[in-house]
Amino acid sequence: MRSVGFAPVVDARTRLLILGSLPGDASLKAAQYYAHPRNAFWPLIGGLLGEDVVTLAYEARLERLKARGVGLWDVIASAERSGSLDAAIRSPEAADLVRLIESLPCLRVVAFNGGLAARLGRRILDGHEGLVLIDLPSSSPAHAISLSAKMESWAILGDFLPD
Numbered sequence: 001m002r003s004v005g006f007a008p009v010v011d012a013r014t015r016l017l018i019l020g021s022l023p024g025d026a027s028l029k030a031a032q033y034y035a036h037p038r039n040a041f042w043p044l045i046g047g048l049l050g051e052d053v054v055t056l057a058y059e060a061r062l063e064r065l066k067a068r069g070v071g072l073w074d075v076i077a078s079a080e081r082s083g084s085l086d087a088a089i090r091s092p093e094a095a096d097l098v099r100l101i102e103s104l105p106c107l108r109v110v111a112f113n114g115g116l117a118a119r120l121g122r123r124i125l126d127g128h129e130g131l132v133l134i135d136l137p138s139s140s141p142a143h144a145i146s147l148s149a150k151m152e153s154w155a156i157l158g159d160f161l162p163d
Contacts, residue, residue, distance in 0.1 A: 005073075048154060086114065094120065
């Protein structure tokens with residue numbers, strides 16, 4: 001079955017873009033980024049922002065991200081995949097990252113949420129002048145390190161958030 005990702009969550013204020021690989025089954029069913037209840041993305045980003053975004057309705061979460069200069073998207077636009085694991089992705093079609101980045105005047109940092117996102121995204125964006133690229137441990141529950149260890153790695157993003 002071919003999985004198709006979501007539209008980017010960005011606006012003219014986007015300074016930091018966080019790229020995942022491709023939404024998993026729970027996210028696709030809910031039509032929401034990082035919808036799996038054990039995915040650590042929302043607690044991680046809430047910790048960085050110093051805000052409780054976890055308890056907000058989904059649309060309000062997205063609005064808080066945009067208001068703070070944070071955008072979301074994925075490096076894969078669509079792919080064949082059974083289940084939610086990145087290892088099961090076959091025949092990926094890349095998202096048009098270059099076009100998106102060129103449309104974001106304030107963008108300074110692209111952070112990759114997980115190894116596959118980093119590998120694929122760096123192939124496309126390495127050498128793109130003026131961008132800082134950061135590899136992060138995946139927020140997925142399949143990446144079995146503690147939330148505190150993930151938060152320690154993700155804390156670097158705080159240096160790039162607007163005040």
